[in-house]
């Protein structure tokens with residue numbers, strides 16, 4: 241099963257991807273996570289990406305496409321994958337389509353998460369993540385209010401992402417509207433788009449998402465291959 245999750249910053253793509261990994265047994269490929277890891281490790285890609293990420297702009301396509309080519313070539317992506325935060329503009333979408341065509345493995349669906357902006361601002365301002373395992377929490381949710389990670393043995397303090405500061409979030413939302421949101425029409429025209437209301441609780445959104453994905457022919461292929 242090869243799917244793309246798209247939606248505004250903070251709409252819940254990363255949270256839901258982790259649940260889909262458990263449900264379908266295919267990897268999450270998040271360009272945001274891959275770029276943050278490159279920045280933390282100080283790789284050439286990371287050094288070049290950092291300024292754009294800190295200011296809420298898109299990282300140049302050349303870097304993102306380089307990272308995606310490398311990641312999709314890894315063995316675990318052969319059964320399928322969940323693309324989280326990629327593609328983010330038309331050039332990336334076209335490049336992805338060419339790449340998948342060349343290996344005879346086209347996309348099965350693109351799911352758009354719809355959440356209103358007031359909720360997004362609240363979710364992002366409350367987001368904290370663990371510097372150890374990367375798990376995402378939210379100070380507004382009942383089970384995620386702890387300031388420390390309860391999964392890691394040394395219980396590290398949860399951190400706020402630098403690009404989650406208010407001004408940068410505003411920029412990221414603008415970039416989403418101008419460059420990413422138009423992809424909904426692009427994929428709609430290809431018959432691949434599925435839209436879900438992602439405004440409700442995490443569990444409710446997971447139920448909706450899984451119902452949409454289970455209805456795809458790809459879910460039956462995946463189940464038969466397991």
Ligand code: AP5
Pocket residue numbers: 247248249250251252253254255256271272273275292293294296297298299300304324325326327328332363364366367368376377378379381403412438439440441442443445
């Ligand atoms: P990236 O990391 O992809 O950020 P994003 O798309 O802005 O998405 P977020 O990670 O902010 O949100 P999310 O939708 O995953 O929400 P989450 O599940 O965490 O990108 C960061 C930067 O990297 C970009 O700005 C750009 O510079 C660069 N980049 C990345 N990809 C690129 C590309 N392809 N091309 C160029 N540049 C690229 O949830 C948010 C919070 O809400 C959490 O606290 C969570 O616990 C909570 N939450 C989730 N769901 C719910 C719910 N249903 N109810 C209540 N709370 C919820």
